[in-house]
Amino acid sequence: xxxxxxxxxxxxxxxxxxxxxxxxxxxxxxxxxxxxxxxxxxxxxxxxxxxxxxxxxxxxxxxxxxxxxxxxxxxxxxxxxxxxxxxxxxxxxxxxxxxxxxxxxxxxxxxxxxxxxxxxxxxxxxxxxxxxxxxxxxxxxxxxxxxxxxxxxxxxxxxxxxxxxxxxxxxxx
Amino acid sequence: xxxxxxxxxxxxxxxxxxxxxxxxxxxxxxxxxxxxxxxxxxxxxxxxxxxxxxxxxxxxxxxxxxxxxxxxxxxxxxxxxxxxxxxxxxxxxxxxxxxx
Numbered sequence: 001x002x003x004x005x006x007x008x009x010x011x012x013x014x015x016x017x018x019x020x021x022x023x024x025x026x027x028x029x030x031x032x033x034x035x036x037x038x039x040x041x042x043x044x045x046x047x048x049x050x051x052x053x054x055x056x057x058x059x060x061x062x063x064x065x066x067x068x069x070x071x072x073x074x075x076x077x078x079x080x081x082x083x084x085x086x087x088x089x090x091x092x093x094x095x096x097x098x099x100x101x102x103x104x105x106x107x108x109x110x111x112x113x114x115x116x117x118x119x120x121x122x123x124x125x126x127x128x129x130x131x132x133x134x135x136x137x138x139x140x141x142x143x144x145x146x147x148x149x150x151x152x153x154x155x156x157x158x159x160x161x162x163x164x165x166x167x168x169x170x171x172x173x
Numbered sequence: 174x175x176x177x178x179x180x181x182x183x184x185x186x187x188x189x190x191x192x193x194x195x196x197x198x199x200x201x202x203x204x205x206x207x208x209x210x211x212x213x214x215x216x217x218x219x220x221x222x223x224x225x226x227x228x229x230x231x232x233x234x235x236x237x238x239x240x241x242x243x244x245x246x247x248x249x250x251x252x253x254x255x256x257x258x259x260x261x262x263x264x265x266x267x268x269x270x271x272x273x
Binding site for chain 1: 174175177178179180181182183185186187188189190191192193194195196197198200202203205206207209210213216217220221222223224225226227228229230232233235236237239240241242243244245246247248250251252253254255257263
């Protein structure tokens with residue numbers, strides 16, 4: 001019973017803050033709406049018995065990525081968007097495309113059948129805590145993608161350093 | 174037990190909201206934020222299906238999606254800052270040097 005109410009609350013807040021995030025003029029307000037959305041996504045992960053993912057979501061998404069967005073918003077010093085000539089003149093094209101995507105995805109749901117079940121029923125995940133369950137699965141079957149993810153993060157760090165360097169050395173030559 | 178179709182519908186709606194934000198907002202930062210919304214919709218789908226299929230694959234994949242999203246946000250925002258330094262704008266409609 002509690003699960004139903006919690007899911008409905010999180011769903012309403014997620015959809016509401018999502019709509020507010022894409023329509024607010026001030027980018028700082030949009031980022032704050034997305035922050036609230038991420039917290040409620042973590043809440044949904046909690047009732048799906050994925051507490052490690054909820055913690056990772058809050059730490060990485062809400063704590064690191066959104067702070068990075070806020071830094072860049074302030075660095076770029078965006079004012080409210082003025083009315084200027086747009087590439088595609090009307091916003092209704094985008095809205096109709098998005099509505100079409102939503103309708104076609106939701107209308108295909110009755111034809112969806114789940115595949116064969118795995119080896120991790122909910123009782124087993126709760127008994128060996130979720131962190132250990134993800135660890136057991138990731139470090140045995142998915143160790144190569146784990147290493148590749150580490151390489152991707154290394155590339156991101158190096159790329160960020162290169163992009164942020166000033167051109168003083170180049171212009172001083 | 175909450176039916177799986179409720180989670181998938183919520184993920185579909187969130188994905189459509191992300192698409193709408195990406196197509197209507199012409200500001201580079203807002204477009205990247207809409208991409209994060211779309212990635213979160215996919216994450217929700219993966220975790221819900223992993224829960225109902227009693228497997229760990231979806232959640233491990235979600236972990237990697239979060240990692241790659243963090244790396245992509247860092248590089249994308251670095252590109253946005255560099256673009257601002259040279260063009261003094263992040264409005265994508267004004268970056269039209271390649272227009273015929």
